[in-house]
């Protein structure tokens with residue numbers, strides 16, 4: 095039996111590792127992971143890559159070596175189509191930086207297919223956003239933001255040194271969810287380290303960060319208390335927080351809000367929501383919701399094709415909300431993790447000709463870390479028995495442990511402990527910020 099997993103992200107890589115160890119190594123099934131990149135980085139770390147706090151190269155997992163050690167195989171490829179009758183997926187031609195073809199357009203057959211291709215930023219069709227805003231959907235986008243940030247700080251330092259200006263670096267972040275809030279704080283930490291590492295003319299007052307949120311408060315997934323505490327901390331750092339402010343247009347040098355208020359910006363980051371990739375809305379006629387997510391049944395198989403599973407941000411799992419309304423499992427790392435665990439179980443059930451289990455989403459809470467400055471969150475389930483607000487070191491510890499749990503799922507306990515130790519050592523021997 096051949097099981098093909100497309101997308102080696104938060105959910106897909108955990109699934110490939112689990113199935114590789116349990117089925118691939120024994121030769122019970124062939125497990126193939128496909129991804130459009132050579133390496134994996136846990137997406138919730140992208141705002142740290144963007145600020146330079148995290149070196150993506152140092153933290154990335156190379157798919158080929160990881161596959162070799164965990165009983166599955168890996169192929170580089172970008173999914174672009176499917177023929178469900180023939181049970182083949184289509185992969186786009188692969189070209190290098192010089193536009194030379196590396197691999198032609200190809201097909202890959204499957205017995206069971208798992209789609210775990212994540213999500214992209216949703217610009218809601220707002221004029222100018224796609225052309226002028228930076229998204230944090232991939233490592234390359236996060237790195238591109240980081241290199242623009244470095245260049246902006248170098249320019250600013252030169253101008254300040256020549257006393258030519260009293261200008262500031264204006265960064266506008268649209269979206270007051272976890273990504274926007276966390277990135278705002280990360281930028282202040284980056285500014286501190288840039289000054290320490292030689293750009294000494296750039297002082298705190300030379301960085302102006304505006305956070306814009308259309309809704310009535312920051313962090314809508316967290317309680318009002320945590321939302322207010324996070325806002326207070328950001329304002330203490332110097333972030334200008336603008337709630338109930340809808341963006342209607344963006345251009346090269348800034349954006350306009352619904353009230354025709356202008357925000358000038360050297361860099362604009364768009365983090366105002368996500369949707370599954372657009373091509374899924376027209377993917378061999380498969381049913382999707384408004385966020386382009388493929389509709390799945392209780393076992394996480396597509397409602398219209400029982401040989402295809404979908405998980406994570408690209409899967410639309412419908413639930414009933416507290417007032418009887420239809421809600422969807424949120425696009426979060428914990429959802430991808432829980433779905434990957436259930437799909438791993440169900441594929442093992444299929445191999446053993448057993449009935450499949452149903453998915454039940456458990457919300458274990460949300461955490462948000464304002465870089466080195468503060469952390470907040472709410473833990474649900476487990477020891478917290480119904481919900482526990484956490485702050486400070488405990489919240490920071492819980493936040494870091496989310497990534498450690500992902501590493502545990504892909505590396506196991508022993509290697510995760512070694513990686514944790516090496517991170518601690520690197521903290522002392524490496525620069526605190528990536529400067530190039």
Ligand SMILES: Cc1cc2nc3c(=O)[nH]c(=O)nc-3n(C[C@H](O)[C@H](O)[C@H](O)COP(=O)(O)OP(=O)(O)OC[C@H]3O[C@@H](n4cnc5c(N)ncnc54)[C@H](O)[C@@H]3O)c2cc1C
Pocket residue numbers: 100101102103104105106128129130131134136137138139140141171172173174210211212213230231272273371405406407408425426427428429430461
């Ligand atoms: C900056 C940022 C911060 C976040 N912070 C948090 C947080 O604090 N907590 C939280 O719970 N969630 C957070 N999230 C959301 C979380 O990262 C996602 O919900 C989670 O990564 C989804 O996992 P996934 O496996 O569905 O997709 P992903 O992890 O996005 O993986 C998708 C994979 O599919 C590959 N792929 C995509 N398209 C194709 C294609 N056509 N062909 C082949 N491969 C393809 C990609 O290369 C990628 O490897 C954050 C997201 C971002 C961007």
